[in-house]
Amino acid sequence: MKDFFAKLVAIFIGIYTNLRSMVMVASHTFRKRDTIQYPEVKPYVPPRYRGRIVLTRDPDGEERCVACNLCAAACPVGCISLQKAEQDDGRWYPEFFRINFSRCIFCGLCEEACPTNAIQLTPDFELGEYRRQDLVYEKEHLLISGTGKYPDYNFYRIAGLSIAGKPKGAAKNEAKPVDVKSLLP
Amino acid sequence: MAIIHVDGKQYEVDGGDNLLHACLSLGLDIPYFCWHPELGSVGACRQCAVKAYRDANDKQGRIVMSCMTPSTDGTYISIGDEESKAFRASVVEWLMTNHPHDCPVCEEGGHCHLQDMTVMTGHATRRYRFTKRTHQNQYLGPFINHEMNRCISCYRCTRYYKDYAGGTDLGVYGTASNVYFGRETDGILESEFSGNLTEVCPTGVFTDKTHGDRYNRKWDMQFAPSICQGCAVGCNTSPGERYGEIRRIENRYNGAVNHYFLCDRGRFGYGFVNRKDRPRQPLVKRDGSFVALPPDEAVLHAANLLKSAKRVIGIGSPRASLEANFALRTLVGAENFFDGHSAAEGKLVQKAAKILSEGHVRIPSLRVIEQADAAFVLGEDVTNTAPRIALALRQTARGRQTTLARDKHIAEWQAAALADIGQHEKNPLYVASVDATRIDDIAAQTYRAAPEDIARLGFAVAHAIDATAPAVSGLDEASTALVKTIADGLLAADKPLVVSGTGTGLESVIDAAANVVRALQAKGKHVELSLVVPEVNSMGLALMQAAGLDQALEALKSGAADAVVVVENDLYRRAGKALVDAALKNAKVVVADHQMTDTAQQAEVVLSAASFAEGDGTVVNNEGRAQRYFQVYDATYYDPKVTIREAWYWLNDLRAQYSNVASEWKHFDDVSIACEQALPQLNGMVKAAPNAQFRMHGLKVAREPHRYSGRTAMRANISVHEPRASQDADTALAFSMEGHHGTEAGDRPSALIPFAWAPGWNSPQSWNKFQDEVGGHLRGGDAGVRLFEPQAHAAVKTYFDAIPAAFTAKAGEWRTVNLHHIFGGEELSARAAPVAERAPKPYVGLNPADADSLGIGANMLIDVALAGSAVRLPLRLLPTLPRGTVGLPLGVEGMAYAEAGATIKLSRVNAA
Numbered sequence A: 001m002k003d004f005f006a007k008l009v010a011i012f013i014g015i016y017t018n019l020r021s022m023v024m025v026a027s028h029t030f031r032k033r034d035t036i037q038y039p040e041v042k043p044y045v046p047p048r049y050r051g052r053i054v055l056t057r058d059p060d061g062e063e064r065c066v067a068c069n070l071c072a073a074a075c076p077v078g079c080i081s082l083q084k085a086e087q088d089d090g091r092w093y094p095e096f097f098r099i100n101f102s103r104c105i106f107c108g109l110c111e112e113a114c115p116t117n118a119i120q121l122t123p124d125f126e127l128g129e130y131r132r133q134d135l136v137y138e139k140e141h142l143l144i145s146g147t148g149k150y151p152d153y154n155f156y157r158i159a160g161l162s163i164a165g166k167p168k169g170a171a172k173n174e175a176k177p178v179d180v181k182s183l184l185p
Numbered sequence B: 001m002a003i004i005h006v007d008g009k010q011y012e013v014d015g016g017d018n019l020l021h022a023c024l025s026l027g028l029d030i031p032y033f034c035w036h037p038e039l040g041s042v043g044a045c046r047q048c049a050v051k052a053y054r055d056a057n058d059k060q061g062r063i064v065m066s067c068m069t070p071s072t073d074g075t076y077i078s079i080g081d082e083e084s085k086a087f088r089a090s091v092v093e094w095l096m097t098n099h100p101h102d103c104p105v106c107e108e109g110g111h112c113h114l115q116d117m118t119v120m121t122g123h124a125t126r127r128y129r130f131t132k133r134t135h136q137n138q139y140l141g142p143f144i145n146h147e148m149n150r151c152i153s154c155y156r157c158t159r160y161y162k163d164y165a166g167g168t169d170l171g172v173y174g175t176a177s178n179v180y181f182g183r184e185t186d187g188i189l190e191s192e193f194s195g196n197l198t199e200v201c202p203t204g205v206f207t208d209k210t211h212g213d214r215y216n217r218k219w220d221m222q223f224a225p226s227i228c229q230g231c232a233v234g235c236n237t238s239p240g241e242r243y244g245e246i247r248r249i250e251n252r253y254n255g256a257v258n259h260y261f262l263c264d265r266g267r268f269g270y271g272f273v274n275r276k277d278r279p280r281q282p283l284v285k286r287d288g289s290f291v292a293l294p295p296d297e298a299v300l301h302a303a304n305l306l307k308s309a310k311r312v313i314g315i316g317s318p319r320a321s322l323e324a325n326f327a328l329r330t331l332v333g334a335e336n337f338f339d340g341h342s343a344a345e346g347k348l349v350q351k352a353a354k355i356l357s358e359g360h361v362r363i364p365s366l367r368v369i370e371q372a373d374a375a376f377v378l379g380e381d382v383t384n385t386a387p388r389i390a391l392a393l394r395q396t397a398r399g400r401q402t403t404l405a406r407d408k409h410i411a412e413w414q415a416a417a418l419a420d421i422g423q424h425e426k427n428p429l430y431v432a433s434v435d436a437t438r439i440d441d442i443a444a445q446t447y448r449a450a451p452e453d454i455a456r457l458g459f460a461v462a463h464a465i466d467a468t469a470p471a472v473s474g475l476d477e478a479s480t481a482l483v484k485t486i487a488d489g490l491l492a493a494d495k496p497l498v499v500s501g502t503g504t505g506l507e508s509v510i511d512a513a514a515n516v517v518r519a520l521q522a523k524g525k526h527v528e529l530s531l532v533v534p535e536v537n538s539m540g541l542a543l544m545q546a547a548g549l550d551q552a553l554e555a556l557k558s559g560a561a562d563a564v565v566v567v568e569n570d571l572y573r574r575a576g577k578a579l580v581d582a583a584l585k586n587a588k589v590v591v592a593d594h595q596m597t598d599t600a601q602q603a604e605v606v607l608s609a610a611s612f613a614e615g616d617g618t619v620v621n622n623e624g625r626a627q628r629y630f631q632v633y634d635a636t637y638y639d640p641k642v643t644i645r646e647a648w649y650w651l652n653d654l655r656a657q658y659s660n661v662a663s664e665w666k667h668f669d670d671v672s673i674a675c676e677q678a679l680p681q682l683n684g685m686v687k688a689a690p691n692a693q694f695r696m697h698g699l700k701v702a703r704e705p706h707r708y709s710g711r712t713a714m715r716a717n718i719s720v721h722e723p724r725a726s727q728d729a730d731t732a733l734a735f736s737m738e739g740h741h742g743t744e745a746g747d748r749p750s751a752l753i754p755f756a757w758a759p760g761w762n763s764p765q766s767w768n769k770f771q772d773e774v775g776g777h778l779r780g781g782d783a784g785v786r787l788f789e790p791q792a793h794a795a796v797k798t799y800f801d802a803i804p805a806a807f808t809a810k811a812g813e814w815r816t817v818n819l820h821h822i823f824g825g826e827e828l829s830a831r832a833a834p835v836a837e838r839a840p841k842p843y844v845g846l847n848p849a850d851a852d853s854l855g856i857g858a859n860m861l862i863d864v865a866l867a868g869s870a871v872r873l874p875l876r877l878l879p880t881l882p883r884g885t886v887g888l889p890l891g892v893e894g895m896a897y898a899e900a901g902a903t904i905k906l907s908r909v910n911a912a
């Protein structure tokens, strides 16, 4: 007898939970949607989202990247490769700068490693291509005209290396070059 | 032996060292800057502070500089003590107050000792808010870049450059915190060993300019254990490659040979590997110009060419490996295989090889040269023919300081005290040379004369030491006095050394040197003989005992042979143009080389051989040490069209086609073993390095640092589909960052260490972690195998007695003498742009008095009749050149081949 009642209770509970689920699902008909009609509708991505990588310029409009190779070293999948070259005035820049986005995992470690704020991840995540080869980006695809997230930073104003328009002693917090012929302490 | 207590642990050390040295040797890390195992201690940087205690019960202790404190028995110190840690952190913080924010644009970054030490001390944030002092930089020539802002005033550069290398044009200027390390004015650094500044300076003040244009971080380069191709010393190097180009040569430590230092020819002369005009595919001549063919077709073409000939001969090369020479010898047969030196030089090298390999003399390594206490340099201009020996001889002279200090119980590492005690005292160095040399400044006596007179001086010294040695008659008074001085000096020494070689081009100079050694042996002296031979594998080739080049050229010219295979050799550097032209004119010529030489231009087939960077090989240095160099990179990785193979590989394929035999050798080890078996005098060469089967814990040894970047992007412009990493079936090294990297005890055999790196030690100072004792030998023994060792008590009693007649100047006739040039005198390095920039232009050298007699002055043109052809060259006045001789720069680009010892005529060019 006890068994029979227990079974009956279980059946009622079963019916109730099924009905409850149906009501809950049906109630979504009247709620605000969570999905959006991508690609007609674009999702919101925060400014610090880690998508397509760009190379930025300093506030003077010069290439920020100094080809230090730190991003490449930090990259866990090794998808950045570049070659250092030097302008006539001594400024370092990458002769080529290549990112293989078919390998990139958008971890942002390159951006973290970059001492000049040159390399930055952007909210653009739409990187689909029909040919994998097209996911190999060279410098001309990476270099933008703006400063990206860091409008003010200019590495060469701080660095000790002299470049055109910034001789020795003209960087931030630098004293005039020493006159070695002087005996004054 | 002494027991020291470090942080509560007990260690046994050699009590003679300072504490820093001892602790580093024990594997304990103490940060330091100014100390260097070769330069000793000066206590300038204060970075190596540790806490020293009076005894086990002293709890307070006091801070001492570990580099200035002896590791005497019962020393109690603490490295980890909080107070000393704080002290060291402060020191590095002070050093950094003026340091520029440069790491990203600093060529030192990634192998910077300052970075390593800063990380080791834990300094991470700048607190100093005031201005940084700055400096102007200097132009120091094509080799070295100068960025003075990065200096931490450790004084290592000047201590190396002035004290160790004997340079005079780098100094320290200014005062207090303004001190400046540079030259008096901008200009090329004069020392032939300036490149070592890039490794000695713990910061980015001095960096490798040749690397600057195509710079990479150390962690991004692929390295291999290699051997310098610049001369017969065979310094060990670590060439670094990126994107299919050699980017830099770093020193590879070998405790017996070069230890910490290279010469500038070796360090900066690698550019020939990267030349655009190299044959990178096999070439066949069609209608007078070369076309590239697939390898099989080219080999078939070459084989058919040889098959159509009635006699094929082969000409080997002193700049090719033993394996390449042996493969050629196998292809053409021993009787058709010829020596690749010029005929005259070949004789001398074989003579030198004979004297050394007979086992009657002790042959010094560079390390042993440094330990000698008197040296007699007979005829050889070592700075220009075997540069690293000149640097070693400077240490021979400087060794006097150590001896004097030892008498006063002052430790060897007390650099300042040693200099004070030594003052200008030096171990005696006697330099007999044709013209002034760059080591004359440390010589006790110099003697400049024609080669015949140099030989006579040598013979006379031998006679003065041992009266049974043949005597020289007719010496003038001054020479007789000099002979006595030299003989007395050598007899007074405990470890006398004789250095000579093939440089003068006169056999009796070598005979004379051997006589001096035999005479000293007869007097029971522990004497060493170092004979310089011209090129990287001259000794190896000489040991193959092939007939001379003159016979090969004669056979070709007369038609006795009508086809020739030339391996890695430019015959126009070895014989007169007319003769080589005549020899090659009617012959079928096959050349295997990695440079487009004048000889290769004459060939019908050019097989694109590997340079030291693309292939493996064994070479024998001037002390008879067989050393292995390993392929650095696979050239096809970036360009599948490239077909570069070791010469032995081409010749093996060629032989299979030509002789219709199955290809005998599949791998490098096969040909190496076959070579050793066929030529017992090369017994031991196989052991120069472990074979291809060798594994460390089941792994191959990685050529790339574990941080090697860009693996999935460096080639993505060619194809996004990454190929499998290149495989290396020939050696125990892998073209990969995967493999064995270890530095702990029981690590890689020394011959298989591609680059120096240890956890926390990225700079060249990381060699500390590979050595049995810092600055000593590599754990597991230094790389390379000596093919001949002196046998005990085997001194020969006989003397050479072919004493030449004294040289006399004759009116209107001139004796040619070789003038050697470190830059430009060697074929391969002269093809590197920075070295070419330092190379002299062709010239003839004359004593000013002789020039007067011809009525000409400096830079005026002279007509020189050389080997049948007349050339017109500008005059260089050489005040120390003996009268009656004419100096010709050997091997310099644009100079016609000239034989030393020839009599030629000169005439002034009359203004038209």
Ligand code: SF4
Pocket: A064, A065, A066, A067, A068, A069, A070, A071, A072, A082, A110, A113, A114, A115, A116, A117, A118, A119, B104
């Ligand atoms: S870390 Fe920044 S500056 Fe350095 S190479 Fe990468 S992008 Fe350029």
Ligand code: SF4
Pocket: B099, B100, B101, B102, B103, B104, B106, B107, B108, B109, B110, B112, B113, B114, B115, B150, B202, B203, B204, B205
């Ligand atoms: S010397 Fe070293 S610490 Fe200084 S900027 Fe260069 S890499 Fe950085």
Ligand code: SF4
Pocket: B150, B151, B152, B153, B154, B155, B156, B157, B158, B181, B200, B201, B202, B203, B205, B206
């Ligand atoms: S230049 Fe380099 S080696 Fe010389 S004192 Fe400065 S940091 Fe030391």
Ligand code: SF4
Pocket: B228, B229, B230, B231, B232, B233, B234, B235, B258, B262, B263, B264, B265, B266, B267, B386, B387, B388, B389
């Ligand atoms: S001494 Fe000779 S082997 Fe040594 S680095 Fe110089 S050229 Fe090379």
Ligand code: FES
Pocket: B020, B031, B032, B033, B034, B035, B042, B043, B044, B045, B046, B047, B048, B049, B065, B066, B067, B068
């Ligand atoms: S290493 Fe000891 S004071 Fe510089």
